[in-house]
Amino acid sequence: MNFLLINFFLISLLLVTTFFIFKTTSLISVVALTGAFTLLCSAIYVNLDAVDVAFTEAAVGSGISTILMVMAAAKLPEGKKNKLINLFPSIILAVAISLILIIIIANLPLLGDPNAPIHLHVVPEYLKESKDFFHIPNVVTNILASYRGFDTLGETIVIFTAGLGVIALLTSNTLNRKTNFKKNKKNER
Amino acid sequence: MVGGLFIIITSQNYLKKVVGLAIFQTAVFVFFVSLAKVLDGTAPILTKMANAYSNPLPHVLILTAIVVGVATSALGLALVLQIYKNYETIEEKEIEFLELKSDK
Amino acid sequence: MRDKISSSPVLSVVSKILFAPIIIFGLYVQFHGDYGPGGGFQAGVIVAAAFILYSMIFGLSKGETLVPIMINRYLMCLGVLLYAGVGIVSIFLDGMYLDYNVLSSDPSTGQHIGIILVELGVGITVATVMIALYHSFASFGEINE
Structure with a gap:
C-alpha cells in the first residue's frame, strides 16, 4: 500500500x-x-x-x-511569450490518445502481478543461470553484456554515431579554430 | 506522455520541442519499468535473503535506451544550434516566414 | 571569453578536491558492476562528469590540454572497436560472435572476462562521447567571433 x-x-x-x-x-x-x-x-x-x-x-x-x-x-x-499553435487539433489528439491508452492499460495485468506473462518466459532461466553458471549477482549486468550482447553493441554504436554527428554539426572548423587560437596568442605577444 | 506530445505539437520554440521529445521518451521508460515490477520482490541483484526479484529484462532495455536517448537529444540540440546560427531565431513561425521571404 | 570562467576560488578548490574521487568512484562503478548496481554506461558518464567539471571551472582550453580532442576521438573509436573485437576474438577461438565461453578454459571464467571487457568498451565509448558532446556544445559559437 x-x-x-x-x-x-x-x-x-x-x-x-x-x-x-x-x-x-x-x-x-x-x-x-x-x-x-x-x-x-x-x-x-x-x-x-x-x-x-x-x-x-x-x-x-x-x-x-x-x-x-x-x-x-x-x-x-x-524564449518569447509565444502564441500556441495548433492548439485545438492537438487537444483532440491528446484526448484521443489518452483514451486509447486507458483502454489498453485496463487490459494489462495488474501492477506487480508475479504471474504476468512477462515474468514467465525467459527470465526465470536467466535468474537461475546467473546464479549457478555465471556467479554474477547482478543479473542486469549479466543480461546486458552476455545474453543481449548484440543489443548492447548496437546501442554503443548508436551512441558513437550520435557523438560523431554532433561533432560534425558543431565543430566543422576545428582546425581553423586552432590556427586562430595560435594567431591570437602571437598577437598578444 | 500525452503531455510531452502536447508540448511537441503546440510549442513554437524548437528547444522546447526537444524537451517535449525527452518527456515523451521518459514516459515510455516509466511504463516499461512498471511492467517489470513484482510485488514483494527486490532489485534483481541475487542475495540469499530474497526469493522474488523484479524482471531484469526491461531494466536492461531501458538502461541502454536512456543513454541513447540523451545522445540523440544532444544531436537534436546540435541541430537547433545550427538552425539558430543560420536563421538567428528558433521560433517555428519566424523561420517559415523567412523561408517564404527568401523564395520570392 | 573562454578563460574568464574561473573567478571564484571556492569553485576551483572544491573541484580540485572532487576531481580524483569522482574518477575513482567511476572506476568502482565500472568494475563493481557485477556485484551491485552499476556498469559501463553509468561509469562512463561519471568519469565524463569529472572531466566536464574540470573544463567548466578552469575553462575549455585547460580541459583541452587535459584531454586533447584528437585523443578523445581516437578513444571513442577504441571503445567500440574493443567491444566488436571481443566478438571477433571469440570467432577465432572457435566460438560464435560474442560467445564468451571460449575466452578461457573454464566457460564461467570466460564469461567473466568477456563481460568485463565489453563493459570496459562501453564505458570508454560513453565517457569519451559525453566529453566530446560537451566540448562541441561549449566551443560552438566562439569560433566565428
Whole structure:
C-alpha cells in the first residue's frame, strides 16, 4: 500500500512538472524543470526496484543532459511569450490518445502481478543461470553484456554515431579554430 | 506522455520541442519499468535473503535506451544550434516566414 | 571569453578536491558492476562528469590540454572497436560472435572476462562521447567571433 501511495505521489509531481514545462517560456527554467523531471523519474525507478535504471537516469538524465541543455540554452535567445499553435487539433489528439491508452492499460495485468506473462518466459532461466553458471549477482549486468550482447553493441554504436554527428554539426572548423587560437596568442605577444 | 506530445505539437520554440521529445521518451521508460515490477520482490541483484526479484529484462532495455536517448537529444540540440546560427531565431513561425521571404 | 570562467576560488578548490574521487568512484562503478548496481554506461558518464567539471571551472582550453580532442576521438573509436573485437576474438577461438565461453578454459571464467571487457568498451565509448558532446556544445559559437 505504501508503495502505491509513494508511486502515486511521485507521478502526480511528474504531471505538475510537465505542466510547468509547458507553461514557462524562459528557456533556462525549462531546462531546470527538465532536470527536476528526470530526477523524479529516477525516484520512481527506485520505487519500482530498478536500481540500475535509476542510477543511469540520475547520472545521465539529470546530470549530463541538463549540462548539455544549459550549454545550448546559454547560446540561444530568450524564449518569447509565444502564441500556441495548433492548439485545438492537438487537444483532440491528446484526448484521443489518452483514451486509447486507458483502454489498453485496463487490459494489462495488474501492477506487480508475479504471474504476468512477462515474468514467465525467459527470465526465470536467466535468474537461475546467473546464479549457478555465471556467479554474477547482478543479473542486469549479466543480461546486458552476455545474453543481449548484440543489443548492447548496437546501442554503443548508436551512441558513437550520435557523438560523431554532433561533432560534425558543431565543430566543422576545428582546425581553423586552432590556427586562430595560435594567431591570437602571437598577437598578444 | 500525452503531455510531452502536447508540448511537441503546440510549442513554437524548437528547444522546447526537444524537451517535449525527452518527456515523451521518459514516459515510455516509466511504463516499461512498471511492467517489470513484482510485488514483494527486490532489485534483481541475487542475495540469499530474497526469493522474488523484479524482471531484469526491461531494466536492461531501458538502461541502454536512456543513454541513447540523451545522445540523440544532444544531436537534436546540435541541430537547433545550427538552425539558430543560420536563421538567428528558433521560433517555428519566424523561420517559415523567412523561408517564404527568401523564395520570392 | 573562454578563460574568464574561473573567478571564484571556492569553485576551483572544491573541484580540485572532487576531481580524483569522482574518477575513482567511476572506476568502482565500472568494475563493481557485477556485484551491485552499476556498469559501463553509468561509469562512463561519471568519469565524463569529472572531466566536464574540470573544463567548466578552469575553462575549455585547460580541459583541452587535459584531454586533447584528437585523443578523445581516437578513444571513442577504441571503445567500440574493443567491444566488436571481443566478438571477433571469440570467432577465432572457435566460438560464435560474442560467445564468451571460449575466452578461457573454464566457460564461467570466460564469461567473466568477456563481460568485463565489453563493459570496459562501453564505458570508454560513453565517457569519451559525453566529453566530446560537451566540448562541441561549449566551443560552438566562439569560433566565428
